[in-house]
Amino acid sequence: MAIIDQVSERFKEDADYICKRTKLGEVPATVMALGSLIDMPRTMLHIGLQTRQSVNPEQLADALAGGIGETLISPDADQLAAHLTAGRIIAAFEGSDIHISIAPAPKTLTRSIEAPLTENVLSGSVSAFNEDIDSNLGMLRKQVVSERLRALSYQVGSDQRKRISVIYLEHRVNRRLLDAIVRKIESRLELDVTSLQSLNGLLGLSKWSIVTRLNSTELPQQAASAMEKGKAVILVDRYPFAFIVPSLLWDMFDVENDRNYPISLMYSIRLLRIIGVLVNFIFPGLYVALVSVNPDVLRIEMALSVAASRIDVPYPAFVETLILLIILELILEASVRLPKSIGPTITMVGGIILGQAVVSAKLVSNLLIIILAATTIASFTVAGFQNAISIRVFKYIILILSAVFGVFGLLSGLVIVCGYLASVTSFGIPYLHMARARDDAHG
Amino acid sequence: MYPSNVIEALDSGHWIAVMTGYLVHLAVIAAYMYGLEAFKGQNLIQICLNSGKLIAAALLLPTAAYLTIAAITTVRAYSEIITLVFLSNTPLWSIMLLLVAIAGYLASLGLEAIFRTGVMLAVLFIPPLLFIVCTSFKNVDWHYLLPLADRESATLSFVAKRPFLESLFAFAGGFLFLGFVQPALAYKRKRVLQASMLLVPMFLLSVYVPLLTFGRQTASRFQFPYIMAIDTIDMRWIMFERINLFFLLSVVTFVTLFLSLLLWKVSRIVSLNKLDGKLSKFRVPAVAVLAGAIFIVCLQIPDWERVSELMWWNTYLRLYIIVVIPAAVLVLGIRRRRKVGLHGMER
Numbered sequence: 001m002a003i004i005d006q007v008s009e010r011f012k013e014d015a016d017y018i019c020k021r022t023k024l025g026e027v028p029a030t031v032m033a034l035g036s037l038i039d040m041p042r043t044m045l046h047i048g049l050q051t052r053q054s055v056n057p058e059q060l061a062d063a064l065a066g067g068i069g070e071t072l073i074s075p076d077a078d079q080l081a082a083h084l085t086a087g088r089i090i091a092a093f094e095g096s097d098i099h100i101s102i103a104p105a106p107k108t109l110t111r112s113i114e115a116p117l118t119e120n121v122l123s124g125s126v127s128a129f130n131e132d133i134d135s136n137l138g139m140l141r142k143q144v145v146s147e148r149l150r151a152l153s154y155q156v157g158s159d160q161r162k163r164i165s166v167i168y169l170e171h172r173v174n175r176r177l178l179d180a181i182v183r184k185i186e187s188r189l190e191l192d193v194t195s196l197q198s199l200n201g202l203l204g205l206s207k208w209s210i211v212t213r214l215n216s217t218e219l220p221q222q223a224a225s226a227m228e229k230g231k232a233v234i235l236v237d238r239y240p241f242a243f244i245v246p247s248l249l250w251d252m253f254d255v256e257n258d259r260n261y262p263i264s265l266m267y268s269i270r271l272l273r274i275i276g277v278l279v280n281f282i283f284p285g286l287y288v289a290l291v292s293v294n295p296d297v298l299r300i301e302m303a304l305s306v307a308a309s310r311i312d313v314p315y316p317a318f319v320e321t322l323i324l325l326i327i328l329e330l331i332l333e334a335s336v337r338l339p340k341s342i343g344p345t346i347t348m349v350g351g352i353i354l355g356q357a358v359v360s361a362k363l364v365s366n367l368l369i370i371i372l373a374a375t376t377i378a379s380f381t382v383a384g385f386q387n388a389i390s391i392r393v394f395k396y397i398i399l400i401l402s403a404v405f406g407v408f409g410l411l412s413g414l415v416i417v418c419g420y421l422a423s424v425t426s427f428g429i430p431y432l433h434m435a436r437a438r439d440d441a442h443g
Numbered sequence: 444m445y446p447s448n449v450i451e452a453l454d455s456g457h458w459i460a461v462m463t464g465y466l467v468h469l470a471v472i473a474a475y476m477y478g479l480e481a482f483k484g485q486n487l488i489q490i491c492l493n494s495g496k497l498i499a500a501a502l503l504l505p506t507a508a509y510l511t512i513a514a515i516t517t518v519r520a521y522s523e524i525i526t527l528v529f530l531s532n533t534p535l536w537s538i539m540l541l542l543v544a545i546a547g548y549l550a551s552l553g554l555e556a557i558f559r560t561g562v563m564l565a566v567l568f569i570p571p572l573l574f575i576v577c578t579s580f581k582n583v584d585w586h587y588l589l590p591l592a593d594r595e596s597a598t599l600s601f602v603a604k605r606p607f608l609e610s611l612f613a614f615a616g617g618f619l620f621l622g623f624v625q626p627a628l629a630y631k632r633k634r635v636l637q638a639s640m641l642l643v644p645m646f647l648l649s650v651y652v653p654l655l656t657f658g659r660q661t662a663s664r665f666q667f668p669y670i671m672a673i674d675t676i677d678m679r680w681i682m683f684e685r686i687n688l689f690f691l692l693s694v695v696t697f698v699t700l701f702l703s704l705l706l707w708k709v710s711r712i713v714s715l716n717k718l719d720g721k722l723s724k725f726r727v728p729a730v731a732v733l734a735g736a737i738f739i740v741c742l743q744i745p746d747w748e749r750v751s752e753l754m755w756w757n758t759y760l761r762l763y764i765i766v767v768i769p770a771a772v773l774v775l776g777i778r779r780r781r782k783v784g785l786h787g788m789e790r
Contacts, residue, residue, distance in 0.1 A: 293533075294529055294688070296529075296684065296685070297529070297683055297684055297685060297688055298682060298683060298684060299681075299682055299683065299684050300684070302682050401541075404533075404537075405533065405537075405538070405541060406529070406533075407529070407688060407689075407692055408525055408529075408538070408541075408692055408695065409541070411692045411693070411695070411696050412541055412545055412696075412699070414567065414696070415545055415549075415560070415564065415696050415699055415700075416545055416548065418560045418563040418564055418567070419545075419548060419549045419552060419556065419560045421563070422552070422555075422556040422557075422558075422559035422560040422563060423552040423553070423556040430555070430559060432559045432562070432563065
């Protein structure tokens with residue numbers, strides 16, 4: 001048949017393309033599939049169970065239509081190829097225009113539900129999202145058992161088709177936000193979504209923004225609490241994250257799992273995170289400012305001990321700080337890439353030997369090592385890996401300004417950072433919005 | 444600068460000067476807001492433009508001039524202060540450049556961003572400021588409080604003299620922006636008036652702490668009495684030697700915010716509100732050009748004497764603005780209320 005030959009021609013170089021003549025029920029048929037996506041024996045068993053009585057293609061179509069089959073009348077080769085790449089089985093019959101696209105028993109190509117990789121949970125549910133969008137949606141439905149949970153689904157992309165879901169609680173969501181998101185997606189359905197940058201492009205958000213506008217999380221309970229607050233959750237197929245729109249400043253400090261502790265502990269831990277962010281911004285700049293530009297600000301005893309720790313260091317405080325910060329960033333980046341077997345060894349080399357040796361060689365002062373270690377640790381007290389990277393970038397701006405202008409530069413850097421954060425908006429909701437996201441932003 | 448003006452204005456009874464200034468401020472704000480409320484959803488520029496070219500020129504031109512000169516004096520004065528107090532080795536132009544650049548950046552972000560930045564800065568810097576204000580009471584001698592008033596202050600004869608008029612600068616810059624925020628943001632009249640009451644303790648403190656610490660004769664010799672008062676505090680348990688540094692710098696961050704608001708207002712007036720929609724990509728260059736012009740003018744001012752002169756000239760403009768603009772807005776508002784009726788129906 002012409003269509004079957006056309007489709008086989010398309011896939012003739014693919015080793016996993018299956019096209020064979022078989023009998024479904026009593027009807028001779030040609031069955032086409034991509035073998036890497038389906039489990040053939042179980043599929044044939046299921047089809048056989050459903051179609052035992054059928055003697056002609058129409059009966060077959062009827063038998064399957066109510067369950068796992070979808071009837072296509074006079075499809076073209078493009079449509080059939082799309083169904084095949086989506087992982088379905090096509091049954092074609094001689095002398096008949098009817099083609100049936102059947103949902104097969106799929107191969108397990110996704111890992112099972114495991115603990116999250118980038119977030120740690122101390123007292124709360126540990127199941128994390130995985131790559132399959134349907135299991136993610138299922139996990140969300142299990143987490144929020146509500147008949148008001150709505151899940152809109154889109155197929156985006158022209159080169160690579162991806163499924164995207166927008167999920168929200170219809171009685172809570174900020175309507176303006178939802179309309180803006182839906183409008184943006186529906187007007188750009190041909191854009192390929194292969195990474196977070198392209199997802200930002202699809203939603204019309206700037207790719208250059210230093211702070212992330214999409215708060216990503218691996219935990220269903222985090223996504224559920226965001227939906228309660230009126231935000232929308234976006235799931236992308238093959239991404240083990242849920243993207244919460246819009247991302248706010250408070251999301252750096254507010255983790256849903258905090259609510260599993262008593263309230264006073266929850267507030268203390270959040271205060272600790274805020275202190276962590278401030279430490280991360282201020283300490284390197286403060287050290288450079290107090291050592292090189294404004295030494296008269298410190299009490300005389302402290303100034304002397306700081307100066308004593310810097311004896312024999314051959315270059316100014318700013319260069320010293322910058323060198324050590326870059327080394328720390330290199331260590332952090334390398335530890336992400338290292339295979340699990342070498343990782344601990346190299347971390348020990350970097351941490352202990354570099355730290356100890358660099359002080360003994362009098363290349364940096366040991367006070368600076370303490371400060372920068374505190375800074376680096378503090379930068380990871382915030383929730384969300386993307387947020388940690390953002391604040392790491394901001395501290396360099398403050399560092400450079402305080403190296404030139406001293407404490408005045410430090411505070412000016414803080415003003416600039418505050419100004420930048422104040423100007424970021426996503427879909428009209430500002431980054432610094434504190435009230436429930438469902439009300440209009442009125443400054 | 445405000446405390447030194449007030450202390451210079453009177454021999455005693457300074458609280459009368461502070462309260463007089465505050466009452467002027469209150470009257471001005473109340474009249475201004477009452478007039479503005481009649482024009483729902485329009486800002487000052489639109490009101491002036493709609494009322495005819497003559498009125499617009501009479502109101503907007505002096506305002507733009509006043510705001511620009513205020514920006515110039517603020518930048519120059521505070522850079523001088525910063526250089527004096529702690530950054531003696533940094534050239535003046537670089538400090539001015541930083542101030543103007545940050546204010547320009549904030550102004551280019553728009554009004555909402557400026558307000559949100561204000562809230563964030565308040566959260567970050569008000570605790571240290573409050574702490575320093577509380578500790579500034581350490582060295583006061585309460586006997587300097589007396590006498591409470593004398594003939595000069597009781598008869599309000601100080602009002603016409605130069606130091607008091609100059610001290611009004613602290614109040615004048617604050618109210619104009621209320622006319623610019625519509626239609627973007629909504630505010631309640633009562634809230635603004637209540638918030639302005641917070642000004643009273645702050646102004647009283649800024650005048651009385653140096654008075655109580657040094658006495659009137661000594662305090663009137665200082666250019667910046669409050670900073671000198673903080674300088675005298677010696678706290679052993681903080682690792683910093685001079686906490687007036689942090690006080691000053693916290694103040695400077697708010698001054699930067701104020702500057703950005705000034706720049707934004709001037710850019711709105713100069714562009715006559717037309718930079719919306721298609722022309723909105725000219726907003727950032729407009730602010731940048733303005734900031735650059737202010738910076739260049741500041742470079743030309745050689746020393747503090749000139750700054751004082753400039754502030755005195757600005758005082759004439761300021762008096763005009765304090766009196767004329769609220770009165771004009773009030774009159775226009777009353778006229779409009781009569782024409783249009785309270786519920787917007789044409790009569």
